[in-house]
Amino acid sequence: MSPMNQSKPMTLREKNRLRARQELLDVVLDLFSEGGLSACSMDVVAKRVGASKTTAYSHFPGGVDEMLRELYTLVSRRVVASAREAHDEKTAAAEKILALAEALLSVCAEKKVGHFYMMLSPVLSPLLEPVVGYASAAFRDMITSDLATVGFAPEHAEPVSVLLTGAMRECAREVAKSPDRLSEMLSTFDALSRLIVEQFPKTCSGV
Structure with missing residues (x-):
């Protein structure tokens, strides 16, 4: 296979970002399971993950709506x-x-x-x-x-x-x-x- 067709390995930064996104999605799923849509907010999501709301928005600029669609x-x-x-x-x-x-x-x-x-x-x-x-x-x-x-x-x-x-x-x-x-x-x-x-x-x- 030509090197041009091979997938480029993910960098550590990319892996960390992917893991952080998944952690946010897991928390949203937990919150939705606990109390439906009304239980989901960026404040609570960020707090559960142990991150700032700014960090949460950096992964999902569209907020909870984007997270639920994802x-x-x-x-x-x-x-x-x-x-x-x-x-x-x-x-x-x-x-x-x-x-x-x-x-x-x-x-x-x-x-x-x-x-x-x-x-x-x-x-x-x-x-x-x-x-x-x-x-x-x-x-x-x-x-x-x-x-x-x-x-x-x-x-x-x-x-x-x-x-x-x-x-x-x-x-x-x-x-x-x-x-x-x-x-x-x-x-x-x-x-x-x-x-x-x-x-x-x-x-x-x-x-």
Whole structure:
């Protein structure tokens, strides 16, 4: 590989800055878990980390709003990366779709993360609107491709992928509220998705 294509190693200063940003994000997640959006402020975040508010703003000039958007983006990327890896290891369409659900619901079973990622309130939703939808779009694309491999016509594959992604998110919300329902929600989603994958093409073809 040409040296021009190799990633430049991070300097100690860059590593320290990255670690400091992550510490701030971890604190915001803790605060949100404890008291919702109203519990999050730059004063409290800085105090919890043991830094000045000026230092906190140097990492996130947009304040708490920017931190929450960054946190949501990181969780979304984590979900998609994990889901895509698990999805690509499977061969059957139903197994691929279940792998996506397993990745999402497993993350949402982590109490703090799930509460933040799935429990969008009327106050929080507008704040996160610019970064919401990345995972859902990725899931819809993968499911649409999976359905095409088992005989779904293009005009059916896309809307069914929307339906399955929506069902998956509803299951994830339940898991975020009650992590002990993880297995129940996964098995329920699996039964639903398999029924659709196996029966929908037959219904449409009149078989």
